[in-house]
Amino acid sequence: MLLEVNHISKEYRSGVIRTRTVHAVQDVCFKMNEGEIFGLIGGSGCGKTTITKMILGLLKPSEGSILFEGRDLTKLRKKEWKEVRRDIQVVFQHPQMTFNPRGTIRFACTEPASNYGLVKTREERNRLAEELMEQVGLTGDQLKKYPHEISGGQAQRLSIIRALSLNPKLLICDEPTSMLDVSVQAQILSLLKSKHREQGLAMLFISHDLEVVQSFCSRVAVMNEGRIVESGTVKDVFSNPQHAYTKKLLRSYMHY
Numbered sequence: 001m002l003l004e005v006n007h008i009s010k011e012y013r014s015g016v017i018r019t020r021t022v023h024a025v026q027d028v029c030f031k032m033n034e035g036e037i038f039g040l041i042g043g044s045g046c047g048k049t050t051i052t053k054m055i056l057g058l059l060k061p062s063e064g065s066i067l068f069e070g071r072d073l074t075k076l077r078k079k080e081w082k083e084v085r086r087d088i089q090v091v092f093q094h095p096q097m098t099f100n101p102r103g104t105i106r107f108a109c110t111e112p113a114s115n116y117g118l119v120k121t122r123e124e125r126n127r128l129a130e131e132l133m134e135q136v137g138l139t140g141d142q143l144k145k146y147p148h149e150i151s152g153g154q155a156q157r158l159s160i161i162r163a164l165s166l167n168p169k170l171l172i173c174d175e176p177t178s179m180l181d182v183s184v185q186a187q188i189l190s191l192l193k194s195k196h197r198e199q200g201l202a203m204l205f206i207s208h209d210l211e212v213v214q215s216f217c218s219r220v221a222v223m224n225e226g227r228i229v230e231s232g233t234v235k236d237v238f239s240n241p242q243h244a245y246t247k248k249l250l251r252s253y254m255h256y
């Protein structure tokens with residue numbers, strides 16, 4: 001088993017005078033096999049990003065455990081996290097935000113591999129940058145540009161390819177195509193699919209785009225108000241939804 005999310009919950013407390021508790025994630029469980037593409041769907045505010053942040057160690061669950069290859073991520077020390085984070089990479093909705101705005105594309109491409117000492121010399125960095133650019137169909141002269149000077153689709157392709165330069169076992173895709181127009185979406189999905197095939201990459205694919213999830217994922221979990229209300233193979237969930245919320249979600253998608 002690659003990832004086991006066991007009964008995790010997360011509460012946020014906000015407000016100073018009138019404190020308010022938001023139960024963002026409640027008793028969520030799911031498992032992912034090596035090389036699997038697992039979809040997480042649900043409406044806005046249902047807790048998808050909170051789950052992502054907990055898997056990445058950016059937030060600590062209030063309860064529960066997250067096992068990655070059998071290691072409990074909620075108990076790792078900072079130094080141990082650096083090792084694990086090489087195996088768990090993430091692609092966000094807004095790729096530009098993941099790049100340092102003052103660094104060139106050349107710097108952005110090679111930053112993760114440099115941080116892990118995979119490329120050391122200037123020549124190695126340049127070679128890697130050119131290789132990565134080629135893989136996403138960008139030309140060498142774009143290496144001198146800054147992140148804001150390339151298109152959203154180009155930036156997303158780069159953020160994927162640079163995350164994959166570390167050869168991770170799990171890629172978390174948090175709404176990776178929702179800001180892009182349809183033709184660019186297709187390019188991103190085909191890039192992800194080919195990496196899944198070539199590298200046996202597992203993906204946790206978070207999206208509210210049911211069409212994409214249906215064509216891309218093998219299993220899916222449906223979230224509503226912080227809880228998983230239903231999960232199963234994409235085929236079963238989409239053809240025979242059991243929970244009222246799933247039926248409602250699918251009705252708007254395929255006139256169920």
Ligand SMILES: Nc1ncnc2c1ncn2[C@@H]1O[C@H](COP(=O)(O)OP(=O)(O)OP(=O)(O)O)[C@@H](O)[C@H]1O
Nearest residue numbers: 012013014022024043044045046047048049050051
């Ligand atoms: N830092 C925070 N403080 C207080 N409440 C928060 C915080 N972050 C998220 N929440 C609340 O927790 C709930 C879950 O948020 P989360 O961002 O995980 O949902 P989501 O499914 O990713 O939503 P979206 O699709 O809109 O990004 C929401 O009600 C949100 O308002």
